[in-house]
Amino acid sequence: MNCAQAEEAILESIDGAEPDASRPGALDAHLSACPGCRAFLERQRRLDRALSAALVPASLPASFKAELLGRTREACDRMRPEEVAAKRAQILADYEASLKAERVAAWKEAKSGLPALLGTGLALTFAVALAAYTWIHASSLRMEVGALLGNTLVATAVVGALSAVVPAGIWALRFALNAPIIEGERGRAAGA
Amino acid sequence: MDESEIRRLLDERQIHGAFERIVEEFRDRIFRLACSMTRDSTLAQDLAQEALLRVWRALPRYDGRASLSTWIYVISRNTCLTELKRRSLRQTVSLDAPDSAPTTDSALQAPAPEAGRAEDVRACLERLPERERLVITLFYLEQKSHAETAAALGMPVGTVKTLLHRARRQLARLAP
Numbered sequence: 001m002n003c004a005q006a007e008e009a010i011l012e013s014i015d016g017a018e019p020d021a022s023r024p025g026a027l028d029a030h031l032s033a034c035p036g037c038r039a040f041l042e043r044q045r046r047l048d049r050a051l052s053a054a055l056v057p058a059s060l061p062a063s064f065k066a067e068l069l070g071r072t073r074e075a076c077d078r079m080r081p082e083e084v085a086a087k088r089a090q091i092l093a094d095y096e097a098s099l100k101a102e103r104v105a106a107w108k109e110a111k112s113g114l115p116a117l118l119g120t121g122l123a124l125t126f127a128v129a130l131a132a133y134t135w136i137h138a139s140s141l142r143m144e145v146g147a148l149l150g151n152t153l154v155a156t157a158v159v160g161a162l163s164a165v166v167p168a169g170i171w172a173l174r175f176a177l178n179a180p181i182i183e184g185e186r187g188r189a190a191g192a
Numbered sequence: 193m194d195e196s197e198i199r200r201l202l203d204e205r206q207i208h209g210a211f212e213r214i215v216e217e218f219r220d221r222i223f224r225l226a227c228s229m230t231r232d233s234t235l236a237q238d239l240a241q242e243a244l245l246r247v248w249r250a251l252p253r254y255d256g257r258a259s260l261s262t263w264i265y266v267i268s269r270n271t272c273l274t275e276l277k278r279r280s281l282r283q284t285v286s287l288d289a290p291d292s293a294p295t296t297d298s299a300l301q302a303p304a305p306e307a308g309r310a311e312d313v314r315a316c317l318e319r320l321p322e323r324e325r326l327v328i329t330l331f332y333l334e335q336k337s338h339a340e341t342a343a344a345l346g347m348p349v350g351t352v353k354t355l356l357h358r359a360r361r362q363l364a365r366l367a368p
Contacts (some may be wrong), residue, residue, distance in 0.1 A: 011357045016336050033251050043364050050313040050367075058233035060240070065215055068241055072211070072248050119202035 019170035
């Protein structure tokens with residue numbers, strides 16, 4: 001270890017760093033043989049003690065936080081009308097966006113049930129048609145193909161109508177239940 | 193410091209609660225930063241108030257791109273620099289301009305032991321280039337924490353160490 005390296009190691013140790021583990025005893029060995037670096041070390045130690053003694057921060061008064069929070073309240077009270085209007089407009093815009101997202105989510109939810117209902121309707125239609133055919137065949141009352149098709153179409157129409165009416169009814173019921181809440185929130189947002 | 197609690201409050205739009213936590217966490221650090229920049233504890237106290245007030249105003253717009261401490265320290269440094277510039281002391285505190293001749297009063301409490309030596313050290317500190325003076329002052333105010341000093345000044349830790357060693361060498365030459 002030369003003097004430049006020793007000085008750097010001394011400064012590191014004054015900063016509070018751990019000694020270089022890869023060179024154990026190297027600094028001590030250098031210091032024992034170098035009076036110049038010993039003097040540097042002693043001078044830096046004295047300087048460190050003096051800096052620690054001199055650089056002590058003053059304390060904040062206990063009232064600091066209360067004063068600060070008081071100033072934030074004053075700043076609120078002093079808010080200009082245009083700032084109030086801008087803030088209100090921003091809140092309303094945010095709320096309208098959240099309402100729109102709510103409507104989209106409700107529509108997606110209602111729409112997601114349609115395939116299942118349609119599938120159920122078709123399965124029921126097929127079952128009804130099959131049962132009718134079996135009954136007619138078993139009673140030896142031969143029906144004309146047109147009449148059978150007519151019955152099947154009527155059954156399909158009934159099930160199809162149910163498939164459309166049920167989700168619409170669910171969505172309408174949901175909207176009716178939420179409407180007062182939504183209107184109330186809108187009123188609160190406008191008044192904020 | 194754990195910023196997650198403050199971030200959670202901000203995510204829940206609990207601005208007031210988040211601000212109170214920020215005040216608890218940062219008031220002393222901002223004050224020490226202001227002390228190191230201004231060397232005037234009364235002014236530093238006012239600037240800490242002003243910086244936190246600016247944080248409060250800007251808090252609803254905090255977007256989380258920078259860490260909370262980085263964001264708060266930037267606001268705090270800018271608050272100090274703006275005030276010092278207003279007081280026509282800009283040239284004595286620039287983080288970029290290395291040379292200066294500061295003459296303001298000490299911001300620091302006079303310690304009881306080694307009072308005479310402490311005064312000598314303060315006089316020597318005033319003769320350092322600004323960046324070195326700022327780094328070594330804040331390093332000691334922050335209880336010798338490289339990381340906290342670097343965060344407060346917006347510098348890499350390596351730069352803090354380099355400036356610190358340079359300041360120590362210069363002080364050793366200047367000290368009586």
